[in-house]
Amino acid sequence: MKFTLVAAVASCLAVASAYPIKGDTVNCRSGPGTKYAVKKTYKKGQDVKLSCQMPGESVNGVTLWDKTTDGCYVSDYYVKTGTSGYVAPKCPSSGGGSSCSAPRSNAATVNLIAEFEGFRASVYKDPSGNPTVGYGHLCTKSNCAEVKYPIPLSKANGKKLLADDMKPKEKCLKNMLKSKAVLNMNQYGALVSWAFNMGCAAAESSTLVKRLNKGENVNKVLSEELPKWVHAGDKVLPGLVRRRNAEIALAKKKTTDKALPVKC
Structure with missing residues (x-):
């Protein structure tokens, strides 16, 4: 009982304490990493109060991130707390960007990807010899x-499996796109298809x-940039040309459904 009381008092003191910012201009983000959207900017010497701390992306060797009472995250590297350890309670495991999940792609996006991936109901070996099923699902x-769906797959279950396989691409797109990138669900879907095809590292x-x-017009950017992604080596692949054109057409299809940025 005595220990609990002491811990509670220490926790309150940690939250109440203010610490100065060390960097000249420090971004406070929606999650514990530089891929998250900037929500606020702090100046050197400005005092910030911490509500909790958690591990995140390494910044100059420091992996601890501080959640300020402004509700955003800043690397502990830029906060003069006097220690490299915790001075505030640990954030809940659902804290940071994990509680702010990526939007799930709409049916138009799933159908577009399915069209270009092709469907096989039973398990087969891809050109690299990897066991594969459905719309290009690489088996682990x-x-x-x-x-989790019965094999041979129905096309309906194949699309459910495809939607599951799209989640990592949705997540990486949400993380790499900043607050100035304002996308509706069809524009977002075009990018999910592109990232699913080309990979997140190439997209980033x-x-x-x-x-x-930078906040440029989304459809203008997609119309100008997606057609560049049609090569395998020095060759232009007709299938990639068709896919990029389909992605651009999806992006231009009007919808009032918003995708990014996500409000956490």
Whole structure:
């Protein structure tokens, strides 16, 4: 009982304490990493109060992130707390960006990807010899035991499995796109298809993402940048040309459904 009381008092004192910002201009983000949207900016010497702390992306070797009472996260590297350890309670495991999940793609996006991935109801070996099923699902267990739908797959279940496989691409897009990138669900879906096809690493380093993060017109950027992603080596692949055109057409299809940025 005595220990609980002492811990509670220490927790309250930690939250009440203010610490100065060390960097010249420090961004406070929606999650514990530099891929999250900037919500606020602090100046050097400005005092901030911490509500909790949690691990996150490493910044100059420091992996601790501080959640300020403004409701955003800043690397502990930029906060002069006097220690490299915790001075505030640990944030709940659902804190940071994890509680702010990526939007799920709409049916139009799932159908577009399905059209270009092709469907196989039973398990087969892809050109690299990997066991595969449905709309290009690469199996991780023998006989695709991880698949929760009965095999041979129906096309309906194949699309459910595809939607599950799209989640990592949705998450990485949400993380790499900043607050100036304002997308509706069809524009977002076009990007999910592109990232699903080309990979998140390629998407993150692309001029396309850089332009969106500057706040440029989304459909203009997609119309100009997506057609560049049609090569395999030095060859233009007709299938990729068709896919990029389909993605641009989806992006231009009007909808009032909003996707990004996500309000956490």
